[in-house]
Every structure is written in C-alpha cells, then in structure tokens.
Amino acid sequence: MSKALEGVKILDFTHVQSGPTSTQLLAWFGADVIKVERPGAGDATRAQLQDVPDVDSLYFTMLNHNKRSITLDSKTAKGKDVLWRLVKECDVLVENFAPGALARMGLTWEKIHEANPRMILASVKGFGPGRYEDCKVYENVAQCAGGSASTTGFRDGIPMVTGAQIGDSGTGLHLALGIVTALFHRTVTGLGQKVDCAMQDSVLNLCRVKLRDQQRLDHGPLTEYSQFGEGIPFGDSTPRAGNDSGGGQPGRILKCKGWEHDPNAYLYFITQAAVWAPICDIIGEPDWKTDPGYATPKARLPHLNEIFTRIEAWTMKHDKFEAMDILNAYDIPCGPILSMKEIAADESLRKTGTIVEVEHPTRGTYLTVGNPIKLSASPSEVTRSPLLGEHTDEILRSVLKYTDAEVDEIANSGAVGRIEKIAAE
Numbered sequence: 001m002s003k004a005l006e007g008v009k010i011l012d013f014t015h016v017q018s019g020p021t022s023t024q025l026l027a028w029f030g031a032d033v034i035k036v037e038r039p040g041a042g043d044a045t046r047a048q049l050q051d052v053p054d055v056d057s058l059y060f061t062m063l064n065h066n067k068r069s070i071t072l073d074s075k076t077a078k079g080k081d082v083l084w085r086l087v088k089e090c091d092v093l094v095e096n097f098a099p100g101a102l103a104r105m106g107l108t109w110e111k112i113h114e115a116n117p118r119m120i121l122a123s124v125k126g127f128g129p130g131r132y133e134d135c136k137v138y139e140n141v142a143q144c145a146g147g148s149a150s151t152t153g154f155r156d157g158i159p160m161v162t163g164a165q166i167g168d169s170g171t172g173l174h175l176a177l178g179i180v181t182a183l184f185h186r187t188v189t190g191l192g193q194k195v196d197c198a199m200q201d202s203v204l205n206l207c208r209v210k211l212r213d214q215q216r217l218d219h220g221p222l223t224e225y226s227q228f229g230e231g232i233p234f235g236d237s238t239p240r241a242g243n244d245s246g247g248g249q250p251g252r253i254l255k256c257k258g259w260e261h262d263p264n265a266y267l268y269f270i271t272q273a274a275v276w277a278p279i280c281d282i283i284g285e286p287d288w289k290t291d292p293g294y295a296t297p298k299a300r301l302p303h304l305n306e307i308f309t310r311i312e313a314w315t316m317k318h319d320k321f322e323a324m325d326i327l328n329a330y331d332i333p334c335g336p337i338l339s340m341k342e343i344a345a346d347e348s349l350r351k352t353g354t355i356v357e358v359e360h361p362t363r364g365t366y367l368t369v370g371n372p373i374k375l376s377a378s379p380s381e382v383t384r385s386p387l388l389g390e391h392t393d394e395i396l397r398s399v400l401k402y403t404d405a406e407v408d409e410i411a412n413s414g415a416v417g418r419i420e421k422i423a424a425e
C-alpha cells in the first residue's frame with residue numbers, strides 16, 4: 001500500500017520537541033523527512049536525559065522516527081550552498097528556531113519564495129506577533145501563557161502544568177495540519193505559503209472550554225464546578241477546578257480498592273444524566289432516582305460532594321478494572337487511572353500500533369508511541385530514528401545529485417559531517 005504523503009520532501013530544520021513531533025507525523029504518513037542538524041552535536045535532545053551513555057536519548061529517538069539525518073553547518077559558505085539546494089528540492093521547510101534565527105541564516109520568506117515558489121515555510125514560535133514575539137519559549141511557558149496553568153490544579157493550590165505536552169506536541173499537531181492544508185491548497189494555486197503556529201495559541205485552542213467558562217461567569221456561578229456546591233463564591237476569572245469534569249456532566253476521580261498503597265488505584269466516574277437510574281441502583285441509593293433533591297441534573301448540582309462521596313464508598317469496594325466492568329455493563333462513562341507501566345503493557349495498544357517496539361543499532365529494543373492517527377489505506381510503520389549524520393552522503397548524492405568529487409569537497413570543507421558519535425550530556 002502506498003503512503004499518503006509519499007513523494008513529499010520535508011526539509012526538517014526542527015529541534016527539541018515541538019517541531020520534531022510535527023515532522024515525525026508527516027514522516028509516519030510517508031513523507032521523506034530530511035532532518036538537518038549541526039555537525040558534532042546535532043539536535044540538543046540527542047544528549048539530554050540520556051539513560052544509556054553515548055546513546056541517543058529516548059527523548060530524541062521518540063520524536064524523530066522515520067527520518068533521515070544530514071549534518072550541515074548552515075553558517076559556512078558551502079553549508080549555505082547545500083541548504084539552498086535543499087530549499088529548491090523540497091516541498092516544505094519546517095523550523096522552530098528562536099525568533100529571527102532563520103533570517104540570520106539568510107533564509108527569509110522572500111528569498112525562499114523566490115528560490116522555490118512552491119515551497120511551504122512552516123514555523124513554530126512561542127508567541128505570535130505582539131509584545132512577546134521575540135521570546136524563546138519552552139513547553140511550560142506555553143502552558144502558562146496559553147491559559148492551561150491558571151485553570152489546572154486545585155482552587156486552593158498554585159497553578160499547575162499538565163503532564164501532557166500540549167505546548168510542544170500540541171503545537172506540532174497544529175503545525176502538521178497547517179502543512180498538509182497548505183500542501184492541499186498548493187494543488188490549486190501552484191504556490192507555497194507560510195504556516196505559522198504559536199505555542200500560546202495552540203495551548204489556548206486546547207483550553208477553549210475555559211475561555212467559554214470565563215464568559216459564563218458574567219452570567220452567574222459555574223454550577224457544575226464543585227466550588228458551587230461548596231458555597232464558595234467565584235472570582236472574576238475561570239478558577240482551577242481540580243478534577244471536576246470539563247463539560248456539563250459532573251465527574252470526579254474516585255478512590256478504588258487498594259488506593260492506600262497504589263498511587264493509581266483510582267477511577268474517573270461521570271454521573272451522566274442518561275444513566276442516573278443505574279448509578280443509583282449500583283451504589284445502593286434507589287430513592288435518589290425519584291427524590292426531587294437528586295432526580296434531575298440541576299437538582300443534583302448543589303449536592304455533588306455528597307453524591308460523589310457516596311459513589312466513592314462503592315468504588316472503594318472494587319479495584320478499578322472490576323469497577324469498569326460493572327459500570328460499563330450499564331453504559332456508565334468511566335475510566336481507570338492507568339499508570340505508564342500499565343499502558344506500556346497494554347495488549348490492545350500494542351495490537352493497534354499505538355505503542356510499538358523499535359530496534360535501534362546502539363540502543364537495542366525500546367518502546368515508543370506509534371501514529372495515533374490511523375488511515376485505512378496508508379498504515380504507518382514506525383522505523384528507528386537516524387544516527388547523527390547517518391544519511392549525509394546519501395542525501396548529497398541521491399537527493400541533491402552532487403558528484404562523488406563534490407561530496408568529498410563539501411565534506412573536506414567541514415560544512416557537513418558524516419556519521420558521527422554522539423557526545424554525552
């Protein structure tokens with residue numbers, strides 16, 4: 001079966017997490033992703049959080065599958081020549097350097113567009129135009145500036161960041177959509193365009209329900225928040241809501257059997273209105289089905305603490321998987337809190353390719369995520385990340401059509417590096 005993005009060439013000038021997640025997605029769909037790295041060091045993540053000395057870190061490998069690596073010093077004359085050959089040859093240039101860095105290499109949009117009018121230039125920056133446009137940004141800064149941190153955590157605690165990398169990987173996803181949209185548009189116009197994704201904007205896009213709540217506050221308290229039932233007045237901005245459900249169906253994380261010694265013996269339980277009757281039967285409160293204080297979603301809102309305490313008395317008698325089985329039989333929406341250990345061992349996730357084992361020449365076998373987006377006619381196969389400069393010669397010869405003598409000349413000038421050992425952090 002052919003791959004959906006076969007034939008698309010990506011000049012991958014990305015590093016760290018946000019950009020690489022985007023180009024990895026394109027590579028999973030079959031694009032030829034040529035990762036350009038600085039000779040000697042490469043992407044900084046190769047040497048960050050190393051678990052095995054002198055071996056590419058899991059941080060790097062898990063963000064750079066299915067790519068080829070060329071090392072190239074873009075600040076030398078010969079390196080610049082090679083870079084411009086790549087610009088003319090490729091369909092998309094993806095980058096997430098600090099603001100201004102690409103232009104300092106001479107790669108402005110105007111020059112790129114002139115050299116290759118079909119090229120799409122896709123960039124991640126921390127912020128869009130405005131007062132912070134020149135700032136360097138990492139994941140947690142984006143979570144803080146995008147509205148996630150102020151709305152995550154408990155009302156009486158400090159703002160919290162989430163474990164999900166919504167700033168980096170979230171922006172990478174947005175950028176990938178921008179790139180394929182621009183590729184589609186190019187089939188009509190014949191021209192490339194710029195695709196810009198700011199990490200702050202991407203986080204906010206994912207936090208839209210909290211912006212919704214901000215406006216609802218003008219019209220009264222947020223009745224589905226626990227705070228409402230506790231009689232605590234709301235301030236003038238969306239508060240942190242602990243583990244309250246984001247939608248109109250109240251939910252909580254509840255203890256299950258074994259919670260005293262297992263940090264993940266918990267279940268998320270949603271009191272969906274449609275299944276209120278079976279919930280009452282299961283927890284042993286059949287009267288709540290008809291009692292006017294509990295029978296309707298609106299009547300229940302001031303009693304959420306009491307209701308969830310009662311439900312928890314039931315969940316604590318069962319382990320999270322048992323509770324899931326019992327509740328699912330009645331279509332009651334709930335979910336176990338799964339540890340990474342449990343996820344890593346999950347048979348279904350392995351079967352669907354959402355988790356895969358990959359073989360690496362210096363690391364051996366390791367576990368990683370596969371493509372979460374499944375196309376029926378273009379399945380993704382995860383192949384290992386490249387060693388630093390592994391494909392330098394191959395790309396110079398087969399993609400850029402340099403002769404053997406030219407390749408030697410470029411290499412001897414120091415503009416590119418061939419396969420190199422990775423320095424430990």
Ligand code: CAO
Nearest residue numbers: 016017018037038073074096097098104126136137138139
């Ligand atoms: N050859 C020669 N020079 C190279 C090169 C190559 N192959 N690749 C990169 N460089 C140079 C750049 O030209 C730049 O040089 P100048 O500053 O002299 O112009 C330099 O390397 C450093 O680039 P940088 O400023 O982007 O890197 P940094 O480590 O200082 O900052 C980061 C990292 C992520 C904070 C910054 O790149 C950034 O803000 N990016 C945009 C937002 C983003 O994507 N953040 C997510 C990161 S993941 O959490």
